[in-house]
Amino acid sequence: MQGFYYSLPASPPQTFLATFTTFQDCQVPFLITPILFFSLVLLLVVLLLLSIHQWRHPKDKLLPPGSMGWPYIGETLKLYTENPNSFFANRQKRYGDIFKTHILGCPCVMISSPEAARIVLVTKADLFKPTYPPSKEKMIGPEALFFHQGAYHSMLKKLVQASFLPSVIRRSVTEIEQIVLKFLPSWENTTINTLQEMKRYAFDVAMISAFGHKQDLEMKGIKQLYQCLEKGYNSMPLDLPGTPFHKAMKARKLLNETLRRLIQNRRENEKQGGGLLGVMLEAKNQMVDQLSDSQIADNLIGVIFAAHDTTASVLTWVLKYLHDNGDILEAVTREQEGIQRKIIEANHRLTWDDTRHMPLTTRVIQETLRTASILSFTFREAVQDVEFEGYCIPKGWKVLPLFRTIHHCADFFPQPEKFDPSRFEVPPRPNTFMPFGNGVHSCPGSELAKLEMLVLLHHLTTSYRWQAVGDKDGIQYGPFPVPKRGLPVKVSPRKIKAA
Ligand code: HEM
C-alpha cells in the first residue's frame, strides 16, 4: 500500500515518526518513568486540544462520514496492522465511496468512486494540488514538474509530453531492443531476481529517453550517483551523518554538479543530443526565455525517478502472472511468434508498427496494470474549502483517489481478483481504469512504459521460459507492491517442439 512517491502514506512530522518507530520496536516498557509518564499525559492533552482545533470546519457544513480514530495517531496503527486492501474495503462498505480518516498526522478524505476521482483529478483539478513530503521534494529537486500547478507545471508538462509522444518514441524501438538483447543472454541458465533485473533494464531505457543517445563522459558518474540517491529514497528522512537519507542528500548535491557540467557542455554544442534534455535545452517559451540549469536537472532526475521503479515493478508482475497462467503464456508466445515470422520474412528489425499488432500481449499488460495496481492511490490537498458531492472538504485536508479500490471493484471488473486479460476485449467503463492517473498530472510516460514491456516480452516469450524459485506467493513493498523477494526465477532457453 504505497502512494506514488511515498514510503509512508503521508508526510508525518519527523518526531512523530521517530516515536512511532520506537513504539514499534517495543521499547516502551523501558521508557515509562514517572517524569515520562507525566509528559506523556501532558502531550496527550495537548494533542487532544490540537486535534479538536484541527477538526473545526466551516459552521454547519457536513464533513464526509468516517472515523478519525484516536487524536493525532489517527487510524495509522490500523492501516499498518490491517491488510491495506481490507482497510479500504471495510471503510468503503461502512461509509460509502467518500469517507474521512486520519493518517500520520493528516486528516484525509478517501475517494473510491470513478466520478468523484474524476472531479478531484480532472474537472476541479485546480482546487486539489499535488502534495509530497518535503524530504521527497529535496531529493528529486523542488523544480521538478510533479510539485507544481498552473503555468510552470503546464509549460514543463508540454515539454515532457513532447519527448514521449508516439511519433518520438517510435524511433527508439531499435535501441530499446538492443538493451533487451544485451540483458537476455546474461539471464540464461541462471537464477535472477526479476525485480532487480527489470530495474536495470528500465533504468537503461530511462537514461536514453532522458539524455538521448549521446554517450557523454558524465554518464557513468550520473548512473552511480543516482543509485546512491535512490538508496535513501525510502528511508526515514533523518539528516544525520551516517543515515541513508544523509548519504542520499550528499549524492544529490554531487549529481547537481555533474548534471550542470553535462548541461553546460550540451548548451555549447551545436547538436543537443536528443532526449528530454535536448527538448528542454531547445525550449523557448513565453514563461521563461530559457530553462535554468537546476530546472533542467530537477526534471531529468524526476523523470528517471518516475520512469524506472514503476515500469520495473509492473514488468515483475507480468512475469509472475505469465508464470502462473501457462495457457496465457502459450497464447502470448504464439502471438509473438507470428510477429517474429513476419520480421524474418521481411528481413527487418522489430518496429513500432509491429508493437501495434500485439493485441493479446497488450491486454496482458493492461490486466497486469489493473490487478497489481502498483500505484494504489495518489495524494492531493484541498487548496481551499471545497464543496464536494454534498460534503465539505476543509482547506489543507489531503484527498486520496484510491486507484486500487476502483480497479478491484466487482461492479466494474467482475471477479476482480482473477487475472483475466480477455476482460479488456471490451474497453473498460470511462474513469474506472486509471493505472496512469487522470487529468493534468497524468503520466506522460505511459506509451514508453508499454513499449518497453512489449519489446521485452517479444524476445522473452519466444526464446525463454522462467521458473519461480522458492515460495511462490506473497507480496512485499519496495516501495511498490511486488512479488515477494522480487520474484527469483530460473531462466532457461525455451525448448521448441519439433513441428
Ligand atoms: C508502468 C509504469 C508507470 C506507471 C504505472 C505510472 C503511473 C503514473 C501515475 C498514476 C501518475 C500520476 C500521479 C498523480 O496523479 O499523482 C504518473 C505521473 C508521472 N509519470 Fe508515470 N508511470 C509509469 C511510467 C512512467 C514513465 C516510463 C515515465 C517517463 C517518462 C513516467 C513519468 C511520469 C511523470 C513525469 C509524471 C508526473 C506528471 C505530472 O505531475 O504532471 N512514468 N505516472
Ligand SMILES: *[C@@H]1O[C@H](CO)[C@@H](O)[C@H](O)[C@H]1NC(C)=O
Ligand atoms: C543453457 O542450458 C541449455 C540446456 O542445458 C544449453 O543448451 C545452453 O547452451 C546453455 N546456455 C548457456 C549460455 O550456457
Ligand SMILES: *[C@@H]1O[C@H](CO)[C@@H](O)[C@H](O)[C@H]1NC(C)=O
Ligand atoms: C543545484 O544547484 C543550484 C544552483 O547552484 C541550486 O540553486 C540548487 O538548490 C541545487 N539543488 C540541489 C538539490 O542541491
